[in-house]
Amino acid sequence: MLGLDPSTSVDGVVETIEKLPIDLFAETLQSILVHLQDQNRAVDLIETCDKFQRVGINLDQKAVQDIIKLMTYYFRLAAKSNLSSDVLVSKLTECSSKWSKSTLPVVHQLWTEHSALLHAHQEVLTMASIGKLVDIQWKLGMAVSSDTCRSLNSPFISVLMKIADTSGEMSYKSFEMTVQQFQNFYRQFKEMASVLETV
Template sequence: MPAAEESQGVSKVVDNICKLPPDLLAEACQNILTYLQGQARGVDSTEISDILQKAGVRIDHEALQNMIRFLLLTFRSAGKSSLSGDDLVSKLEGSHKWPKASLQVLHRLWSEHGALVHAQQEVQAMLSIGQLVDLQWKLGMAVSSDTCRSLNSPYVSLLLKIIEPSGQICHRSFEMTIPQFQNFHKQFKEMAAVMETL
């Protein structure tokens, strides 16, 4: 997307946000900030849409999704940069025309919740690990190996596809003897049982 079109798209999103009455903007932002503080599993756009519709504000699904994405990105960026409420408002004012009432809502909410969002981001950065997205395995017969005592021993070859915290996809492969694979399988079953209790 060319820069002019992208800027025009962002301006439209900002315009839609600015059309929201301050109380509804505050409620939508509160929903987003709750998620960014690790107190919710996600941002429920249906819930936000219901709140807006009950107040008589009609907005299509795509426009609402774009508003949520913009606010998520704005708050995440402010959290990573440890911006104060004043800094956030200055940054927003410099990029688009915002009504004073909208900026006051964003300033108040960020002043109240910004430190918690920043702390949650720090914790996530320390705990960030890759996410397993695919696991492939195949059974083979060893013709030569450093770990098998005798040739013609069966082995299991595993290929893991992992999305790293940076978003990059990497592949890891390794081989195991049948007893090693059985132990690996047992550990996976135990992990699954523990995860079901969470």
């Protein structure tokens, strides 16, 4: 559910968070909130690890990644459910009793500042629910058996698309087309490209 490794406990991640200076934790939360507002940018794990090491906090990449995953999960949950800062803090204390009184106000303050924007962004994502085309591969083949090809040994085009959905998960879609279907597909793409050039 949280995206954490099964060997990692929420309490363990919170204990790691509690070792961070408040300003560094706030900066990490800011990076997560920026990521959630702009799905094209990810939280830079290496850069975050370097920031931690520069102030003397030596955590491995997995520990830093667990912090990012935990807080991303709760911020995303709060945005989807339109939770107030108080309810978000309450959810965090329900998941772990290890939170300190100095850390939770940082979460409260940052969520108060960013919640409206993130909730609106989440609603747009939910309404649009459009994936992002990451990669497309194709190959030309010869049909051995088919419902649409009249004769065997007819050429066909096989297409595999890699798509990132709004949650960041990758999925693959594949389909096959006859040469005639591909030519129509190609013509439609050319039309789209010419329209986009005029924008």
